[in-house]
Amino acid sequence: MSPPSHLIIVCGHAIWLGGPSKGHDESEWIIEAYKKGETPTFIAHIKAGVDLLTQDDSSVLVFSGAPTSPLTQLSEASSYHSLALSNFSPPLPTSRVLLEERALDSYHNILFSLVLFWKTYGAWPARLTIVSHAFKRTRLVEGHCKAIGFPLDRVGYVGINPPSVEEKTGSMEGNQLALGQWEEDPHGVGEDLASKRRARNHWGVGQGLFDDDGERERAGVDTWRTEDGGESLVEGGRRPWANI
Template identity: 70%
Template sequence: MTPPSRLIVICGHAIWLGGPSKGSKESEWLIQPFQKGEIPAFYAHINVGAAELAQDPESVLVFSGGPTSPKTKLSEAASYHNLALANRWLPLNHPRVLLEERAMDSYHNILFSLVLFWEKFGVWPRKLTIISHAFKRERLVNGHCKAIGFPLDRIQCVAISGSKAVNEQTLEGTQLTLGQWKTDPHGIGEELSGKRRGRNHWGVGQRLFGSEEERERAGVDTRLMEDGGESLVEGGRRPWAI
C-alpha cells in the first residue's frame, strides 16, 4: 500500500466540551475573552479540513492541540474531532485522521504533527497544508515552517478568520508574538517556553521522540532541553526537506 504524501494540519485554538448545539453556541466552548465571535472560524477550519481530506486520497488529516485548559483534560485536538463527528463531517474511525494531543503553541502544532505523520506511516510528508486563522498566516508559514525547515514551495495555508473583525488588541498581540518568534524561532527562550509551560496544566510530555532509537531512525537532529522538552538543532538534519 502506497503511504500518504500530504499532511493537513488543523491548528486547535479552543476546546469544545460537547452539547446539543453541536458547537454552534459559545456556552459549549472553553474560550478566552478575546475569542468571542470566533466560533464560526473554528467551524470553518474543521469543515474545510474534512473536505480537503475527502478530496485527496493521498492526504492525512491531523487535528493538533493539547489539553490547554486547567478545567478539563480534554485536548483541543480531541474536542475538534468530537465536533467533526457530531456534525457528521467525518465518519467514525477514519483511517487517515490522527489526533496530535501534545502541542501547546502553533510552532508545535506543525512540528508534532510532522513527527506523528512519520510515526504512523514511516515516511515524511511531501506536501503540507495548514488550516488556521488568516492573521496567523505570516507566523505559521514564514515563521514556524521556515524555522522547522519545511520547503515553503510545498506549503498551502488555508487561512480563515471568524465573522468578527480582528480587534486591535488581537492584532497587537499577534504582532508582539510574531516579533518574539523572529528572535526565538524555535521557542526555546524563557518567554515563549514559559508561555508553553503555562498552558501545560496536565504535564503533557513535550519531547519529539520517545527514545534515542526512535530519534536515530527519524534522522532528525535534536537536543533535549532542561525543561523536559526537545528542540531542533539549528542547521541540523531535516529529512522532511529532502
C-alpha cells in the same frame, strides 16, 4: 498501498465540551475571553480540514492541540475531532485522521504533527497544508515552517479569519507581538515563549519529539533536550522532510 504523502493540519484554538448544538452555541466551549464570538470560525477551520481530506485520497488530517484548560483534560485536538464527527457527513475516513494532543503553541502544532505523521507511517509527507486564521499566515508559514525547514513551495495554507477581525485589536496586537518573538527565537526555546507553553500545560503534557535515542536516529532528525524537559531541533541539523 503506498503511504499518504499530504499532511493537513488543523490548528486548535479552543475546546468544545460537547452538547446539543454541536458547537454552534458558544456556551459549549471553553474559550479565552478575547476569542469570544470566534467559535463559528473554529468550526469553519474544522470543516475546511475535512473538505481537504475528502478531496485528496493521499492526505491525512491531523487535529492538533493539547489539553490547555485547567477545567478539563480534554484536548483541543480531541474536541475538534468530536465536533467533526458530530457535524459533517459523509462520515470521516477515520483511518486517515490523527490526533496530535501535545502542542501548546502554533510552532508545535506543525512540528509535533510532522513527527506524528512519521511515527504513524514511517515516512515524511511531501506536502503540508495548514488550516488556521488568515492573519497568522506569516507567522505559521514564513516563520514556523521556515524554522522547521519544511520547503515553503510545498506548503499550502487555508486561512479563515473570525468575523470583524479588524476590530479585535487585542488579538491582532498579540499575534504581531508573538511574530516578533518568534523572529528572535524561531524554535521557541527562550524563556518568554517557553513560559507561555508552561502556563498552558496544566496537565503536564510531555514535550519531547521522540521516545528514545533509537527512534530519533531512525527518524534522522537532530535534536537537543531543553532545560524544561522539552526537545528542540538543532539549528542547521538534519531535516529529512526537506529532501522528499
